[in-house]
Amino acid sequence: MTAGGVEVSRSCVAVVVDRTRGFNSRKGGGGRDAERRHQTKRPIEADDDRRWRDGRRGDSEKRPRLVSQRGEVREEYRVQKRRKCSPFASEREDNKVVRAPLCEKIIITNQFVDVTATRTISSEDHQVSVLSPELVSTVSVLPVEAQLDGQHPFDDLEEGQLEDEQQVVQAPNIATSKWATCLESPKDVITDVVKNSRWNRSSLSPESGELLSEGRRSTQSGSGSGRRSVEPISAHEHSEHELGSRFDIGVGEAECSTSDFTESEIDEPASSEIGLSMLAGSRDVNEYQKLSKINEGTYGVVYKAKDRKTEEIVALKMIKMNMEDEYGFPLTSLREINILLSCNHPSIVNVKEVVVGNGASVFMVMEHLEHDLRGVMDRMKQPFSTSEVKCLMMQLLEGVKYLHSNWIIHRDLKPSNLLLNNSGELKICDFGMARQYGSPIKPYTQLVVTQWYRSPELLLGTKEYSTAVDMWSIGCIMAELLSLKPLFRGKSQNDIDQLQQIFAVLGTPSETSWPGFTSLPGAKAKFRKQPYNLLRKKFPAVSFTGAPILSELGFDLLNRLLNCDPEKRLTVDEALSHGWFDEAPLQKSKEFMPTFASKRN
Numbered sequence: 001m002t003a004g005g006v007e008v009s010r011s012c013v014a015v016v017v018d019r020t021r022g023f024n025s026r027k028g029g030g031g032r033d034a035e036r037r038h039q040t041k042r043p044i045e046a047d048d049d050r051r052w053r054d055g056r057r058g059d060s061e062k063r064p065r066l067v068s069q070r071g072e073v074r075e076e077y078r079v080q081k082r083r084k085c086s087p088f089a090s091e092r093e094d095n096k097v098v099r100a101p102l103c104e105k106i107i108i109t110n111q112f113v114d115v116t117a118t119r120t121i122s123s124e125d126h127q128v129s130v131l132s133p134e135l136v137s138t139v140s141v142l143p144v145e146a147q148l149d150g151q152h153p154f155d156d157l158e159e160g161q162l163e164d165e166q167q168v169v170q171a172p173n174i175a176t177s178k179w180a181t182c183l184e185s186p187k188d189v190i191t192d193v194v195k196n197s198r199w200n201r202s203s204l205s206p207e208s209g210e211l212l213s214e215g216r217r218s219t220q221s222g223s224g225s226g227r228r229s230v231e232p233i234s235a236h237e238h239s240e241h242e243l244g245s246r247f248d249i250g251v252g253e254a255e256c257s258t259s260d261f262t263e264s265e266i267d268e269p270a271s272s273e274i275g276l277s278m279l280a281g282s283r284d285v286n287e288y289q290k291l292s293k294i295n296e297g298t299y300g301v302v303y304k305a306k307d308r309k310t311e312e313i314v315a316l317k318m319i320k321m322n323m324e325d326e327y328g329f330p331l332t333s334l335r336e337i338n339i340l341l342s343c344n345h346p347s348i349v350n351v352k353e354v355v356v357g358n359g360a361s362v363f364m365v366m367e368h369l370e371h372d373l374r375g376v377m378d379r380m381k382q383p384f385s386t387s388e389v390k391c392l393m394m395q396l397l398e399g400v401k402y403l404h405s406n407w408i409i410h411r412d413l414k415p416s417n418l419l420l421n422n423s424g425e426l427k428i429c430d431f432g433m434a435r436q437y438g439s440p441i442k443p444y445t446q447l448v449v450t451q452w453y454r455s456p457e458l459l460l461g462t463k464e465y466s467t468a469v470d471m472w473s474i475g476c477i478m479a480e481l482l483s484l485k486p487l488f489r490g491k492s493q494n495d496i497d498q499l500q501q502i503f504a505v506l507g508t509p510s511e512t513s514w515p516g517f518t519s520l521p522g523a524k525a526k527f528r529k530q531p532y533n534l535l536r537k538k539f540p541a542v543s544f545t546g547a548p549i550l551s552e553l554g555f556d557l558l559n560r561l562l563n564c565d566p567e568k569r570l571t572v573d574e575a576l577s578h579g580w581f582d583e584a585p586l587q588k589s590k591e592f593m594p595t596f597a598s599k600r601n
């Protein structure tokens with residue numbers, strides 16, 4: 001183990017986690033190769049895990065060794081893992097929003113709607129060609145003008161807080177989703193989406209949540225939280241894929257061909273059978289009383305609200321429509337809803353249901369947490385103690401382990417997306433950028449990951465990236481928890497400056513320290529040569545200057561999370577099993593974490 005060197009030891013440990021004691025203990029060594037192997041397969045279900053543990057899976061389907069040696073807590077998480085089919089598979093990487101066009105009738109494919117195709121239709125073109133003719137469903141959509149019906153759900157609320165929401169009254173619909181059926185109005189489109197999808201968790205039976213047949217499960221392989229890369233596919237492959245499948249399962253994934261996903265399996269969730277079970281529980285936003293506005297992000301306004309029946313305090317995230325855009329309903333929001341509804345983990349914010357308001361507005365109802373880490377750190381005078389940082393890091397890593405194990409990359413981890421409550425619980429939110437991968441993914445767009453937390457490979461314009469982008473962000477967050485200051489504060493929208501800041505601390509990479517570095521598009525820029533890793537200076541073992549102190553092991557963890565080479569960066573499993581969590585001071589229990597006065601009402 002080195003301290004301060006650019007290169008660090010690659011040894012790997014396996015751990016047994018004893019959550020009752022609140023720390024990890026090393027158990028033995030293990031290879032990293034299996035973890036490092038790029039995997040582009042779909043996640044596997046709990047049953048697969050069992051089969052694998054029972055030794056009934058083939059070599060090619062082996063999970064990383066660490067996973068088989070997990071302790072109780074991880075087993076528990078795995079049992080919680082009940083991932084469902086993804087209702088929204090047509091996604092755009094540029095975070096544009098999608099709106100049904102001004103037409104009276106659209107024919108859409110059931111799942112793999114080509115957003116670009118829907119863009120091209122005009123009011124004269126009343127039909128869009130379909131990608132899979134046998135799978136079409138027909139949607140009637142009134143012209144946008146006709147959508148301006150009814151009263152806004154928050155019309156009875158305070159004056160002056162309605163501008164944003166009222167725009168939504170004119171909002172388009174999400175009829176391009178697979179869940180739309182023959183409907184009378186855009187409001188109905190939204191309502192039907194809620195009814196026919198699994199958006200309403202409260203009425204979802206476990207049975208209906210389990211959408212994958214055994215046959216499908218058995219074709220899936222790979223999981224764990226080792227490195228997984230997202231591979232771009234060629235245009236040719238992509239078009240083949242779209243024509244061949246309505247489900248975004250990776251083309252070129254040898255063990256997960258389109259034929260693995262039969263029509264009946266895919267249609268199952270959208271069938272009236274499940275739709276009917278949704279009907280009983282769907283709720284209107286007026287079931288909630290708005291209390292105050294918490295925050296406004298790029299894609300939504302978040303309110304504190306109260307369930308009128310149960311008096312439970314919740315957070316309502318209203319999906320913000322962009323009326324200046326050619327489209328309306330943000331795909332980032334569809335993606336967020338879809339992913340959050342299928343996640344179930346203590347470190348991931350819980351979405352209770354999705355409710356609809358008049359005018360086709362859609363709200364995500366989430367558990368409410370008093371703070372986000374950005375707000376807390378901005379108000380703190382002293383940084384968190386080491387044991388507090390461990391408590392927060394452990395929760396963050398466990399949440400990310402759950403995501404990576406489920407083939408989800410968050411892609412926007414940062415303090416403002418980490419919620420904190422007064423019980424010391426940390427939960428990851430804002431899944432607008434999150435992607436399920438193992439599916440064809442279009443090349444990287446600049447919008448992934450807020451700049452200060454963005455990894456060097458993204459900044460350098462890589463076309464392939466992996467779960468390692470989240471691990472970099474976690475390294476930046478760890479540094480910030482220790483110092484209260486963002487570690488790499490590049491100038492806004494200036495990737496080169498961001499990289500200069502990184503290289504000034506970690507050393508400028510070379511082809512030796514990071515094989516493949518010089519082939520990255522951004523590597524042609526002339527970076528100042530800085531041969532040393534100076535991170536230790538910022539986080540010394542002993543400090544006379546007020547710099548945050550960090551033990552050898554703590555520094556080793558930070559340094560390995562912040563490895564410029566994504567292949568060498570720690571995986572979430574490796575981070576979770578790092579010895580820093582074993583050494584004194586041990587992580588603080590959540591119940592002893594500090595509480596903070598709420599800025600919010």
Ligand SMILES: Nc1ncnc2c1ncn2[C@@H]1O[C@H](COP(=O)(O)OP(=O)(O)OP(=O)(O)O)[C@@H](O)[C@H]1O
Nearest residue numbers: 295297298299300302315366367368369372416430
């Ligand atoms: N469940 C919640 N409980 C309490 N506050 C929340 C909750 N969800 C979000 N917030 C607050 O609202 C803010 C914005 O939420 P979120 O990040 O989901 O919106 P966004 O529009 O996607 O933001 P961004 O501009 O970062 O993409 C968060 O930083 C947090 O302060």
